[in-house]
Amino acid sequence: MGKLSAKCIVAGDSTVGKSTLIQLFRSDGSHFPKNYSLTTTMDVITKTVQIPDSGDIVELFLCDSPGKAMFYEMTEGLWDQPGALCLVFDVTSETSFSNCGRWLQRIKSKTTSPYLPGVLVGNKTDLSGRRAVEKIQAEEWAASHGLEYFETSAKELENFDQPFRALAKSFHRLYQERVENFKSLL
Amino acid sequence: MTRAGDLCLSSAGARVSLATSSDDRHPAECIIDGNPETFWTTTGMFPQEFIISLNGLQKIGKIIIESSSVRSLKIYTSATKEPTDFEPCTDRELEHVEGQFHTEEITVSITGRPIDLHFSILQGLLWFAGIGATM
Incomplete structure (x- = not known):
């Protein structure tokens, strides 16, 4: 058995639901923060994910980062050497979707690795009447940037753990590839 | 005097007293088992550290480390009974050559009684590093 850490x-932009998704995932769906609280510093939440059929576990160190520019600038330095990324936008906000490109650039500038496992998450799908970003549009953008796309509704407890489990899996796959690579060198 | 190459082997009484990563398919004991086919893997994030406690020693002139994906390494030594009170010994930027385990020879001058060697991998490539052996 191996224990990996990522x-x-x-x-993502502020108010898209980053903290809510993380809190739900952390509590296995039992804690939905009803009141909005602005994230001003970077919170680190750890959560262990079992990788099916391997006996291995991946401990995710989820860095919940402020979306507001003023606070983002102060915490940016803590993003050094990321192992995975989770970009979140609000499906009712075109702006939050179009800003994902900028968030992606910011994270990529913190790593020297050519590949970073990542997901794009369209949250708030329960607000279907106000939807401004179509699924196909988001899927295409995600695919063109090597990200896996997920839609979630934190409010309806839908899919909230899927993006994080997918990240843990990709990270685990990278580790296995790396170990195979080491073996081949000896 | 014991030959330098023998000191960091489990057969010479050395043991790993700490390692910050664990995958039981590639445990830290692989660093000192003398088998060129085995290695220790770090399992994500840096820094990563390991301590090798030697079976008593007077002098070390050279440390050889075989690694892959290690970029920056720092070595500390401790001469106390327990592995505490480490003092910096040397640091190195390693050249990473894709497609092979890199052998780095580090000349040191450790006199006195260094009992524990503390290796700290400050930076690596792609989150995971492998250490084949130290001598």
Whole structure:
């Protein structure tokens, strides 16, 4: 059995639901924060994910980062050497979707690795009447940037753990590839 | 005097007293088992550290380390009974050559009684590093 550790940056515009998704995932769906609280510093939440059929576990260090520019600038330095990324936008906000490109650039500038496991999450799908970003549009953008796309509704407890489990899995796959690579060198 | 190459082997009484990563398919004991086919892997994030406690020693002139994906390494020594009170010994930026385990020879001058060697991998590539052996 192996225990892996991945630093995962969770980023996106403010009020898209980053902290809520993380809190739900942490509590296995039992804690939905009803009141909005602005994230001003980077919170690190750890959560262990079992990797099916391997006996291995991945401990995710989820870095819940402020979306507001003023606070983001102060915490940016803590993003050094990320191992995975989770970009979140609000499906009712075109702006939060179009800003994902900028968030992606910011995270990529913190790593020297050519590949970073990542997911794009469209949250708040329960607000279907106000939807401004179509699924196909988000899927295409995600695919063109090597990200896996997920839609979630934190409010309806839908899919909230899928993006994080997918990240843990990709990170685990990278580790296995790396170990195979080491073996081949000896 | 004991030959330098023998000191960091479990057969010479050395043991790993700490390692910050664990995958029981590639445990830290692989560093000192003398088998060129085995290695220790770090399992994500840096720094990563390991301590090798030697079976008593007077002098070390050279440390050889075989690694892959290690970029920056720092070595500390401790001469106390327990592995505490470490003092910096040397640090190195390693050259990473893709497609091979890199052998780095580090000349040191450790006199007195260094009982524990503390290796700290400050930076690596792609989150995971492998250490094949130290001598």
